[in-house]
Amino acid sequence: MNLLMFLIPIALFLGCLGLAAFIWSLRNGQYDDLDGAAERILDDED
Amino acid sequence: MTCCSASSAPSSAALKQQLDHERTVAASHTLPDGSLQTDFIVPAMHCIGCIRTIERGLAELPGVNNARANLSTKRVTVQWQPRSDAPVNFLQSLADLGFEASLFDLEDVSSSARQSGRQLLICLAVAGFAAANVMLLSVSVWSGADAETEKLFQLISGLIAVPACLFAVRPFLTSALGALRNRRLNMDVPITLAVLMALGMSIHESLIGHHEAYFDASVTLLFFLLIGRYLDHMMRERAHSAIMQLSRLVPAGAVRLGADGAQSYVSLGELSEGDEIMVAAGERIPVDARVVDGFSDLDRSLVTGETASVAAAPGLEVEAGVLNLSGPLTLQVTRGADKSFVAEVMSMMEAAEHSKSGYVRIADRAARIYAPVVHILAALSFVGWMIATGGDWHTSIYVSIAVLIITCPCALGLAVPIAQVVAANRLYRSGVMVKDGAALEKLAEVDTAVFDKTGTLTLGTPHISSIEGGSDTDHALASLLAGLSSHPAAKAVARLKENRAGLLLSDVTEHAGFGLEAVWKSKKVRLGRRDWVAEIAGSLGPADGHQFSEVCFAVGGGDLVGFRLSDTMRADAPSTVAALRSAGLDLEILSGDAEKPVRSVAAALGIAKARSALQPADKVERIEELQLSGRKVLYAGDGLNDAPALSAAHVSIAPASGSDVGRASSDLVFTGKSLGSVMVALSVARRTGTTVRQNFALAISYNCIAIPFAVLGYVTPLIAAIAMSASSIVVVANSLRLNLVKSGESIPVAATAAPAQSVNQFEPPARTRREAVK
Numbered sequence: 143m144n145l146l147m148f149l150i151p152i153a154l155f156l157g158c159l160g161l162a163a164f165i166w167s168l169r170n171g172q173y174d175d176l177d178g179a180a181e182r183i184l185d186d187e188d
Numbered sequence: 189m190t191c192c193s194a195s196s197a198p199s200s201a202a203l204k205q206q207l208d209h210e211r212t213v214a215a216s217h218t219l220p221d222g223s224l225q226t227d228f229i230v231p232a233m234h235c236i237g238c239i240r241t242i243e244r245g246l247a248e249l250p251g252v253n254n255a256r257a258n259l260s261t262k263r264v265t266v267q268w269q270p271r272s273d274a275p276v277n278f279l280q281s282l283a284d285l286g287f288e289a290s291l292f293d294l295e296d297v298s299s300s301a302r303q304s305g306r307q308l309l310i311c312l313a314v315a316g317f318a319a320a321n322v323m324l325l326s327v328s329v330w331s332g333a334d335a336e337t338e339k340l341f342q343l344i345s346g347l348i349a350v351p352a353c354l355f356a357v358r359p360f361l362t363s364a365l366g367a368l369r370n371r372r373l374n375m376d377v378p379i380t381l382a383v384l385m386a387l388g389m390s391i392h393e394s395l396i397g398h399h400e401a402y403f404d405a406s407v408t409l410l411f412f413l414l415i416g417r418y419l420d421h422m423m424r425e426r427a428h429s430a431i432m433q434l435s436r437l438v439p440a441g442a443v444r445l446g447a448d449g450a451q452s453y454v455s456l457g458e459l460s461e462g463d464e465i466m467v468a469a470g471e472r473i474p475v476d477a478r479v480v481d482g483f484s485d486l487d488r489s490l491v492t493g494e495t496a497s498v499a500a501a502p503g504l505e506v507e508a509g510v511l512n513l514s515g516p517l518t519l520q521v522t523r524g525a526d527k528s529f530v531a532e533v534m535s536m537m538e539a540a541e542h543s544k545s546g547y548v549r550i551a552d553r554a555a556r557i558y559a560p561v562v563h564i565l566a567a568l569s570f571v572g573w574m575i576a577t578g579g580d581w582h583t584s585i586y587v588s589i590a591v592l593i594i595t596c597p598c599a600l601g602l603a604v605p606i607a608q609v610v611a612a613n614r615l616y617r618s619g620v621m622v623k624d625g626a627a628l629e630k631l632a633e634v635d636t637a638v639f640d641k642t643g644t645l646t647l648g649t650p651h652i653s654s655i656e657g658g659s660d661t662d663h664a665l666a667s668l669l670a671g672l673s674s675h676p677a678a679k680a681v682a683r684l685k686e687n688r689a690g691l692l693l694s695d696v697t698e699h700a701g702f703g704l705e706a707v708w709k710s711k712k713v714r715l716g717r718r719d720w721v722a723e724i725a726g727s728l729g730p731a732d733g734h735q736f737s738e739v740c741f742a743v744g745g746g747d748l749v750g751f752r753l754s755d756t757m758r759a760d761a762p763s764t765v766a767a768l769r770s771a772g773l774d775l776e777i778l779s780g781d782a783e784k785p786v787r788s789v790a791a792a793l794g795i796a797k798a799r800s801a802l803q804p805a806d807k808v809e810r811i812e813e814l815q816l817s818g819r820k821v822l823y824a825g826d827g828l829n830d831a832p833a834l835s836a837a838h839v840s841i842a843p844a845s846g847s848d849v850g851r852a853s854s855d856l857v858f859t860g861k862s863l864g865s866v867m868v869a870l871s872v873a874r875r876t877g878t879t880v881r882q883n884f885a886l887a888i889s890y891n892c893i894a895i896p897f898a899v900l901g902y903v904t905p906l907i908a909a910i911a912m913s914a915s916s917i918v919v920v921a922n923s924l925r926l927n928l929v930k931s932g933e934s935i936p937v938a939a940t941a942a943p944a945q946s947v948n949q950f951e952p953p954a955r956t957r958r959e960a961v962k
Contacts, residue, residue, distance in 0.1 A: 146337070150344060154321060161317045165310055173309075178259030181236040 207443055208277045210453040213270060215291040223253055228264045228278060228289045233257060238287070245285040249276050264289070305421050311356040312414040318352030319404075319411040326404040342401050346394050349403035350387060356410045357383050359417060378562045383410060389585060402590075412602065412916055420605035420625065442467070442474045445518065463521045467512045477519035479504045483702070484515035485675060489642050489827065497677065499717065509828045514675050514698065554884065566591045569899045583901070590898045602916055603883035607923040611876040614927055619859040620841075620869045627855035630839040631870060632877035633820045637768050638811065640825030640833075641779035641789055644843060646755035647861065648826075650680045658741065658749030665691055666741040666749065669704050669715045672696055677739045678704065678715065681751055703739075711744040722748060754785060757792065764863045765793045771870065773822070776814075778807045780829050807833035824866060826850045841866055872926065879926055883919045890915040 167173070216224040233242065239257045246255035246266055254267040266278060282289040325341040333341065357380060364376040383406045390401035444454045445464040456474055459465065464480060467473050473486075485497040488510050497513060500506065505522065566588040573584035608625035615622055622628055639645050655663065663684060668691055670681035693706040693713070703716010714721045718740045725742035741749040758764075769775060777798040779786045790798035799810065811833055814821050823830070823837030827850055834840040834853040842854035851857050858865035 146340070153324075154344075154348070157317055157321055161313055164313050168306065168309060168313075175258040175260045178239060178257065181239060181259060184236045185240060 207451065207453045208279065209270075212276070212278060212291065214453065214455060219267065223267050223269045225265060225267050226278065226291070228266070228282065228291060229262060230257070230264050230282065230287045230289045231262055232287050233259060233262055233264075241285050242282065242287060246278065246281060249278075249281060251276060305418075305425055308359060308414065308418045308421055311359060312411070312418055314352050315356040315407060315411040315414050318348050318356075319407045322349050322404045322407050339397075342394055342403075345403040346391060346401065349407050350391065353383055353387050353406055353410060356407075356414060360410075360413070378558075379409070379413060381563075382406070416602040416605045419602075419609045422609065459521050460524055461521055465519050465521060467517050467519060469512055469514055469516060471512055473506055473508060473510045473512060473517075473519065475508045475521050476523040477506055477508075477521050479506065479517055480520050481518035482516055483699070484517050485513040487511040487513050487676065489648055497675070514673070562591075565895065565899070572899075573901070587899065587901045590901070591895065602919050603887050604880055606920055607876050607879045607883055607926060610923045610926045611872050611879075615856075615869055615872050618865060618868045619862075620865045621857045621859075622869075623855050623857075627839055628873045628876050629880075630820070630855070631822065631873035634773065634822040634839060634870070636774040636776065636814055636819045637822045637824065637866075638776045638778055638814070638833075638837065639795075640807075640823075640827065640830045641777055641781055641786055642755060643826040643845065644758075644824050645761050645777070645789055645793065645863070646757050648845070649756055650676055650753040651756045652680055652684060652751050653754040654752045656750040656752070657747050659747075661691075662741060662743065662746070662749050665693070665708060665713055665743065666715055666751070669693060669696070669706055669713060669741075670739075673698060673704055677753055680753055681715070681739055681741075708743065713741070713743045715739060715741045718748075718750070754788070757789065758861060758863045760862050760864045762793055764867050765795065767867050768870070771867075774819070778802055778810055778825075778833070780804075780807075780827070804829045804832045808836045811836045822866075822870075823854075825854075841869065875926060879923055882922055886918055886922065887915060 172179075212226055213224065216226040219225050230238075230242065233239065239259060242257050242264055243255050246252055246264070249268075251269045251271045252266060253269065255264060257264045264282075268276065270276075279289055279291070322345045325345050329338050329341050360376040360380045360383075364380040367377060386402040386406040390403050390406070393401050442454065442456065442459060442465040443451050444459065445451060445466060451466065459475055465474075465477065469484065479500050479502050481502060482500070484500045486500050486506060487497050488507070498504075500512070500517060506519070569591050570584045570588040573587050574581065577583055604625065608622075608628055611628055612622045612625075642648050658666075667682050667684040670678040673679075673682075691708070693708050696704065696706040698704050699716070699720075702720040703714060705712065705714050707713070712724050714724055716739065718738065721740040721742045724744045725748040726745040738753060739751045741751065765775060775795045775797070777786060777790050777795055779798070779800050780802055781800060783800040786798050786800035790796075799806075802810070807830065811821050811823060815836075815838065820838045823833050823840040824842070825834055825840070826842050826845065830842075831850050831853045834842060834850060839856070840854040841856040841858060842850045844851065844857050844859040856869055858869070
């Protein structure tokens with residue numbers, strides 16, 4: 143039971159972290175050009 | 189244009205550069221730090237090599253801070269500092285890099301649509317996060333937690349679910365409120381009601397210490413529904429941006445001649461009656477105007493549907509949208525942009541648009557029947573339980589919420605959008621862009637196909653149909669000379685396969701509005717208008733005055749040769765027409781062109797009903813006449829003169845090569861030269877209709893099983909969750925089958941025979957209900 147007191151907040155925190163990361167990447171324009179991103183990885187000189 | 193006429197244009201290279209610069213600046217917008225941001229559409233960009241070439245090539249230009257290519261939208265964004273000492277011409281630079289580009293006016297960007305897509309995605313992320321966590325907690329409760337843990341988990345679930353639901357329900361809430369304000373019910377009303385009621389009830393339950401809470405159900409419901417909503421949005425966004433890419437540089441402005449002879453580039457809104465503007469060869473005339481100076485040929489095919497070009501000389505009145513072919517013209521504006529021919533067409537389109545706005549999409553039609561049924565069912569179970577339990581309002585409300593949740597199935601929310609998104613992607617791969625889901629639904633219902641001729645059944649580019657008189661040498665000389673001009677008629681002559689060996693022309697000049705002149709073996713040769721060529725010909729050849737459009741040729745003192753032109757039919761027009769006919773459609777041609785060419789095309793295709801020399805309003809009238817007699821009309825056309833008809837028809841399709849207005853007013857746009865796309869679109873649309881009905885059947889049969897249990901109060905959250913997810917997965921899997929439709933596959937005529945009847949009437953609920961359940 144006491145274990146839950148730690149585990150649940152940790153689980154929720156990690157979940158929130160993922161959500162925040164997603165929203166950040168969305169706002170940052172990382173989903174604006176999915177096709178371009180797939181091609182850019184092939185560019186050796188960058 | 190190879191010879192003098194182009195270079196005799198009054199605008200020098202430096203002036204042209206200055207004008208291009210002004211045009212670019214006019215399409216840019218200013219960033220907070222004072223630099224400009226300009227967007228270009230570069231349709232040919234397709235790999236990392238292109239991205240690298242463009243980004244590096246543009247970054248080297250003076251004043252450019254940053255250049256970024258977006259492969260998904262095929263756009264390049266340049267941030268730059270305009271410098272007076274070095275005017276930049278990005279379009280030219282891009283052309284030098286090997287990419288044809290056009291300016292992308294930021295005003296056009298539907299930033300609001302994009303914003304709402306982002307909003308939906310964030311709502312989806314929040315709902316997904318909440319659903320996953322709440323479900324985990326719920327699963328541990330269902331698998332048998334002790335009372336203390338259950339209470340704690342319920343509390344945590346509530347803390348996650350309440351804010352998440354309040355956040356993620358907003359797209360539905362806005363839509364539901366909008367519908368209620370208009371005294372209508374849509375699918376979002378029961379959704380919003382169920383989510384909010386379940387939430388309120390669960391909070392109440394938790395506060396008074398009971399352990400029956402539906403937090404998990406309300407967030408999962410929202411999560412699945414948002415997936416459907418986002419898919420729907422994505423499809424529209426994608427088609428929209430694809431159509432935007434196609435849009436060529438619309439003349440958003442014109443080069444105005446000032447009183448002192450100075451030239452400046454002004455936007456259309458600034459042009460007023462009496463202004464003088466200049467239009468170079470190859471450009472479209474932006475407003476209604478009268479020619480003041482210069483000679484040229486005009487291509488009016490987008491405006492009137494006529495293929496023959498018209499000679500322009502001072503005094504001629506021209507409509508906006510006409511293409512200036514061979515020589516520079518100075519024109520006087522006769523009507524401002526807001527009163528021009530294009531504007532008239534636009535207002536006609538709006539009127540036509542209005543007359544068909546009564547269309548109700550399948551999902552909403554289902555909602556019309558479904559929403560009241562759900563509400564009544566929930567209310568009845570409440571009343572029933574009140575009576576049965578002798579006034580236990582708690583259990584009664586509880587059961588009615590369960591009914592609301594069970595009957596708001598995600599499968600029903602996903603049934604339509606998922607099928608349409610898969611179909612739209614399938615069509616996208618075949619070069620057909622679908623504007624929205626309604627277009628697919630309507631396309632599946634059509635029973636009559638009406639075609640425009642020029643540019644739709646035909647390519648709109650002329651070819652030589654017959655030659656009158658002349659020797660082989662004459663023909664060879666003519667085709668050699670014609671190869672030097674960019675006039676469409678000349679290009680057709682140039683395509684003649686004649687033996688040109690040993691022929692040499694000198695002193696070639698192009699006389700705008702008349703034709704080409706050159707010297708061969710110290711004799712004058714001319715190619716162009718009959719009367720102009722006849723001036724040097726020895727004999728006049730065959731009689732003048734026939735109906736065909738033609739180009740003539742003569743060597744000084746020799747015979748006059750006439751090249752008759754006719755339009756090239758799209759290669760697969762006959763097979764497409766035959767396929768459409770075998771799919772049970774009535775066919776008709778409505779054209780603005782003269783009677784003879786229309787009749788010959790109709791005869792070649794075996795279409796009995798053909799009308800010619802129609803004005804835009806006549807086309808609309810004919811289509812409305814057909815629709816009043818209960819027909820569902822598919823209109824395929826491309827020109828400016830077709831735009832009102834495209835809007836008036838039940839559903840419309842336009843080739844990407846057509847006019848901007850035509851594309852904008854049609855529901856589907858096909859790229860490429862193949863008219864067969866119409867066929868593919870029709871077969872996919874009909875299959876989509878079938879799939880949507882199957883999805884409905886699946887979703888509704890799920891309900892039919894689940895509702896009785898819910899009404900009787902037997903549904904536990906676990907069963908609801910499993911049933912809900914399973915039905916959604918089945919619906920998605922069923923829709924994915926649409927990807928398997930082959931382009932050559934025949935249309936499922938039999939499958940659509942029944943619905944084609946019932947869709948004639950949207951209103952009677954019983955009828956549509958039967959169709960949905962079937």
